[in-house]
Amino acid sequence: MNSFKNIDKEYVANTYGRFDVEIVNGNGSLVYDINGKEYIDLSSGIAVNTFGMADKEWIEAVTNQLQKCQHTSNLYYSEPCAILAKMLCERTGAKKVFFGNSGAEANECAIKVARLWASEIKGEEYFNVVTLKNSFHGRTITTLSATGQDVFHKYFNPLTDGFLYAEANNLESVEEIFKNNNCCAIIMELVQGEGGVIALDSDFVAGVSDLCKKYNNLLIIDEVQTGNGRCGTLYAYQGYNIMPDIITTAKGLAGGLPIGACLMFEKTKDVLKPSLHGSTFGGNLISCAGAINVLSRIDDELLNQVSEKSRYVFDSLRNAEGIVSVTGKGLMLGIETIGDVSVILSKCMEKGILPIKAKNKLRLLPPLNIPFELLKKSIEIIKEVARDNK
Numbered sequence: 503m504n505s506f507k508n509i510d511k512e513y514v515a516n517t518y519g520r521f522d523v524e525i526v527n528g529n530g531s532l533v534y535d536i537n538g539k540e541y542i543d544l545s546s547g548i549a550v551n552t553f554g555m556a557d558k559e560w561i562e563a564v565t566n567q568l569q570k571c572q573h574t575s576n577l578y579y580s581e582p583c584a585i586l587a588k589m590l591c592e593r594t595g596a597k598k599v600f601f602g603n604s605g606a607e608a609n610e611c612a613i614k615v616a617r618l619w620a621s622e623i624k625g626e627e628y629f630n631v632v633t634l635k636n637s638f639h640g641r642t643i644t645t646l647s648a649t650g651q652d653v654f655h656k657y658f659n660p661l662t663d664g665f666l667y668a669e670a671n672n673l674e675s676v677e678e679i680f681k682n683n684n685c686c687a688i689i690m691e692l693v694q695g696e697g698g699v700i701a702l703d704s705d706f707v708a709g710v711s712d713l714c715k716k717y718n719n720l721l722i723i724d725e726v727q728t729g730n731g732r733c734g735t736l737y738a739y740q741g742y743n744i745m746p747d748i749i750t751t752a753k754g755l756a757g758g759l760p761i762g763a764c765l766m767f768e769k770t771k772d773v774l775k776p777s778l779h780g781s782t783f784g785g786n787l788i789s790c791a792g793a794i795n796v797l798s799r800i801d802d803e804l805l806n807q808v809s810e811k812s813r814y815v816f817d818s819l820r821n822a823e824g825i826v827s828v829t830g831k832g833l834m835l836g837i838e839t840i841g842d843v844s845v846i847l848s849k850c851m852e853k854g855i856l857p858i859k860a861k862n863k864l865r866l867l868p869p870l871n872i873p874f875e876l877l878k879k880s881i882e883i884i885k886e887v888a889r890d891n892k
């Protein structure tokens with residue numbers, strides 16, 4: 503096979519700092535580059551390939567649908583979309599689902615729903631949405647505005663109006679904003695992924711939920727990265743003592759096909775009405791067929807394995823030489839090393855494992871069904887590289 507790296511460099515927009523690896527195929531948690539070099543995949547397409555590469559059951563579900571009908575418009579009913587929405591509601595307590603194609607779109611929908619809800623219940627002037635500093639909610643102008651990191655805002659002004667940023671793990675900072683501004687909602691990730699794989703304190707999360715009740719604001723949980731089994735529960739909020747009004751999900755839901763979903767609970771279930779929102783590809787039959795397969799396989803057994811593998815990583819790295827700390831939940835993990843993370847990452851790649859970065863940490867997001875022996879092998883490599891490069 504000929505290298506395609508230079509064609510990419512010439513013709514694809516220069517938005518990604520790509521690693522020097524040309525991936526061509528894979529099998530489960532193993533991927534192969536153009537030279538046939540084998541790697542253990544520790545990022546699964548940034549938390550997308552829930553069951554790894556070329557998973558047989560998932561391929562069968564997707565190709566069965568592909569042979570029947572790939573797409574209808576949202577002017578007609580389609581079975582996979584209806585079944586998937588029912589499954590999502592039954593497993594979360596949500597009442598209605600809107601489907602889009604990405605995490606950013608799911609969050610856009612949540613923001614529209616929050617403002618619509620406010621205009622019916624509190625008044626149109628209650629349009630402000632609170633988000634947390636160091637958060638990440640997407641790359642469209644509005645979800646960038648929601649993202650609480652200045653570094654993403656630079657060059658894109660004017661941003662969408664009506665976002666206010668509170669300190670994570672600081673309830674007073676949230677209350678101060680709720681008290682002094684006309685707000686409708688707060689959006690937060692329970693583990694800040696792009697921000698460095700940092701889990702919020704459970705007391706803070708419960709406190710925010712109470713403040714939402716006190717000020718009659720919606721609690722929106724961005725589960726784009728944390729969801730679909732990644733943190734050891736189907737959705738991360740299920741590991742906290744809260745009940746959200748909206749959750750958003752995407753990434754791993756369809757196991758490698760584009761999808762985004764905004765799940766609306768009791769308070770928000772009737773807010774969207776005909777012509778207020780839509781998406782040509784939203785609820786696409788192939789993506790929904792993939793998602794039905796993925797969701798039906800995220801059962802207690804798999805979730806227990808995710809937690810067990812997570813404990814293994816924490817226990818193995820806790821006092822390892824060259825490792826400062828391990829953060830995160832389930833199989834969404836951040837590893838802070840004494841040595842420079844970029845150096846450590848490239849040494850890891852040389853040795854045949856593919857973690858990624860989040861801020862100054864190595865980030866692990868392996869397929870949820872990564873075999874134990876591949877996880878163990880990967881952790882041994884990380885230990886060795888962290889020790890030798892500290």
Ligand SMILES: Cc1ncc(COP(=O)(O)O)c(C=O)c1O
Binds near residue numbers: 604638
């Ligand atoms: C928490 C969170 N929200 C939203 C997004 C945006 O998702 P997408 O890239 O699918 O638009 C991401 C992507 O990394 C994310 O991690």
